[in-house]
Amino acid sequence: MEGHSNNIDLEMEMKELRQTFNSGKTKEESWRISQLKNLMSMLVEKEDQINLALKQDLGKHPVESFRDEVGPLIKSVNYALKGLKKWMSAKKADLPLAAFPASAHLVPEPLGVVLIISSWNFPFGLSFEALIGAIAAGNAAVLKPSDLAPASSSALAKLINSYLDTKAIKVIEGSSNVARVVMTAAAKNLTPVALELGGKCPAVVDSLSSSWDQKIAMKRILSAKFGTCAGQACVAIDYILVEKKFSSTLVELLKAAILSVFGENPKESNNIARIINKSHFSRLKNLLNDPMVQASIVHGGSLDEDNLFIEPTLLVDPPVKAGIMIEEIFGPLLPIITLEKIEDSIEFINSLPKALAIYAFTNNEGLKKKISSGTSSGSIVFNDAIIQYVADSLPFGGVGESGIGRYHGKFSFDMFSHEKVIARRSFLVDFWFRYPPWNDHKLHLFRSAYNFDYLGILLIMLGLKRS
CATH class of the missing domain: 3.40.309.10 (Aldehyde Dehydrogenase; Chain A, domain 2)
Structure with a gap:
């Protein structure tokens, strides 16, 4: 029954995350900035607590902990705060002349509720490096730290509950079985995955x-x-x-x-x-x-x-x-x-x-x-x-x-975003050969169009060039 209860609790947590994301709150630039700034405050104010957890789990010296985990995270948060407005902006896409008059933009939108499964060797660095990207991209997030680093897992849960928006960002502690439950839920929704695996370097x-x-x-x-x-x-x-x-x-x-x-x-x-x-x-x-x-x-x-x-x-x-x-x-x-x-x-x-x-x-x-x-x-x-x-x-x-996928800096933002295409066209100009009924004359026009032979299109239309 205990496992059944845990599943119900998890479903309730996921429901709250989806409701928060669907409200549009996490998409707001102000929310993203506030969460990143809170994360920065946490790293600065709770460095000693992070160091203690890393010492207990892995015997890391405080200098190694700062060099490999706290320091890079401070740098990453600053980088995200500095670049966020530009990252969120729509990018103009090039269109062929044949589409004139038309325009198109690529607009980054968050994926939704994302899952971050972290590892035990850099429990803070790997957890928050991914979370920075997820927040910057406007997602709600579930973080599953490794149960093999229990002191760090516990500290992560307490720190996130103290500093971040717990309606949008949650820590799920527990064994790898918990991760399997979460991943099973994610698999039902054709969820994209990024994996950092390693190997023999x-x-x-x-x-x-x-x-x-x-x-x-x-x-x-x-x-x-x-x-x-x-x-x-x-x-x-x-x-x-x-x-x-x-x-x-x-x-x-x-x-x-x-x-x-x-x-x-x-x-x-x-x-x-x-x-x-x-x-x-x-x-x-x-x-x-x-x-x-x-x-x-x-x-x-x-x-x-x-x-x-x-x-x-x-x-x-x-x-x-x-x-x-x-x-x-x-x-x-x-x-x-x-x-x-x-x-x-x-x-x-x-x-x-x-x-x-x-x-x-x-x-x-x-x-x-x-x-x-x-x-x-x-x-x-x-x-x-x-x-x-x-x-x-x-x-x-x-x-x-x-591994598959890539992250860090703007690449983390991209990993947790989908670039949505928004294209616009007016009714002023139309290319009549786009539509049936078909004939050889239209086929000849298509051949020129797909080769970007605009002069050829003009000559065919004027009857000065034949197939």
């Missing part, structure tokens, strides 16, 4: 000769692997591809950088997040338990199950058929695969499902061109990693198995 590391380039590249690689939710991120570097002749140098550079960035005892440094739960810890432990994988470890490898901590771990040439090279790792384990020549990286990348991102550290312009044209992914970043995620002017999303 590779880093191609060329033989960097400059010591400065090497130093900066190592910091960026470590930050994009171990320093971003302990590698539990869809955009984190999953594995490295490098030439055999540079591999030993790369390993030593990475070891030195790990010591410099995370110290001799990374667990005590408080600079690396914890694994989300025992189930994910066991999955990562099992990846390492393969004897051939175990033999490939060249640094780290220690595990502390009681504290859900895994040391930054480097592996050189684990078997490509092992689980660690087939599954998305989603943790602080970094395989390094050696190749005869760096150009072979393209074939290797293409042998796996399309990645959300490809990172390549190189000064070789020819290699950059080959990677750009020879691979397919959600994005490519040269000589850095994850920066594409925080740029409001760039769309973020995958392709193929790494």
